[in-house]
Amino acid sequence: MNKKAKTPVTAGNILLFVVTIVIAIIFVFPIFFNIMSAFKSNPEIMKDAIAFPKGFYVESFKYLVTKTDYPKAMLNSAILTLGSIAAMIVIIPMAAYAIERNNKKWTNAVFVFFLFGMMVPFQVYMIPLFKELNIMGLFGNLVGPIMIYIAGSVGFGVLLYTSFLKGVPREIEESAEIDGCTRIGIFWRIVFPLLGPVTASMVVLQGLGIWNDFLMPMLVLPSGQTKTMIVELFYYVGEFSSRWDMIFAGTTMSLVPVLIAFLSLQKYFVKGVSSGAIKG
Template identity: 70%
Template sequence: MTIQGRKRLLDTLLFLFTLVVAIIFFFPIFFSVMSAFKTNGEIMKDAIALPTSLYLGSFKYLLTETQFPRAILNSLILTVIAILAQVLVIPMAGYAIVRRNNKWTRFIFLFYLAGMMIPFQAYMLPLFKELKMFGMYGNLVGPIVIYVSGSVGFGSLLYTSFLKGIPIEIEEAADIDGCSRYGIFWRIVFPLLGPCTASMVVLNGLGIWNDYLMPMLVLPSGRAKTMVVEIFKYIGEFSSRWDMIFAGTTLSIIPVMIVFVFLQKYFVKGIASGAIKG
């Protein structure tokens, strides 16, 4: 076999392997969406069968008879405000670490990275006591503060890797023209960080949107929490409402897919650039 033939065979095998992996990862999404349009009896009778009709009763019940609309709003509030705060704070932290580059900024950077190595369960109880002390336990402020502070380590690592590839001469030229330090960052540097920001928005936003533990523990019981927590309520010890579970899961997937489709190009570019420049 020639070299070209071997390369073609290798590309074909790689394509088939990638196709199989893609099908394996896509099947749970397809199964969830398909089951959302079936009654609970149809799911229990034959889980993998296609729906016989477009049943919308589960969606109607969730959106009109339960606290799910409020849970959707809570998820949106937590995700949007936390992401906006992260975009406001973390890029400036990464910029200061890279551009100052002294022993104090290096120590702060290592301090951020060290925080990523401590599991959440190790400081969970002291953190909740601190939230109660500052009056942030039992409302949406507590999770937002935790999401922002908990993402500083990863965000700083992502931005510092990307900032190393931005020429400092651009900033020096703006400085000569009389632009302030904040003006240099927000008007010149930050627009160049678009791919990196998109990567952080997708990764952290997905984590916040799908988080179960934090809203379950911090937000008050008896009231709507977030979409993931509300979906879990339909899982019982002896029986489960699978129609409600799959309908809620499908509703939670839609916003994530929309955001990822619009930011996919920047997300891939940001991850690749950060890996190369780091």
């Protein structure tokens, strides 16, 4: 009976394991601290921030849900995230497909133009952008941020999709074209279903960025009007006092959709990132 050979325990393996544990603790501790503090009252947090809660304090959650606009702010964040992601999934894969399958000078120039957009920080063009939104009548509503998120994700999205498309055989498309399928039909019926892993990567990476974004919604959505989740929590931080119980409770509530989405797409996310890295 054959037995699997055991991996020898070496100093290098032990060091790698220890480093992995340390990195995991560094990443997990802020989440653990946040959830633990969410079930403490504000005086209890101020007295000893790192102590375990003495009881199961849930008044902060009740107050946020029933007495504040936080549920509406979470809904606004969900609309921004889902609306932006839906538009990205429709627009960006088609752009990447056109660039990858039409290897011409002008498509390569468009690809370089998209990549150049990744190199320009948002802070450089945000003031002219806000003026443009004001002229177009999109300043102060959710349509403006959605358009900005879509435009800002084109460079990274096209790079991700074109890298993955290099591994999709053209013979499948040629067979469908012989059967009389149109170019649009070939993409949506044959090619796009094969892009599931990279689409999951796109959803997770861009969705997390939009869901947790603070700067752009803070500037584009004026005070007193439509606010997102992170902007709503920001107003609990004062110059002389802060409601840390509300902040920790709100951020804990915001973690739930993120964890559900990531755990649901984790397998496809890892596959998409690794495939894109190898094929690119």
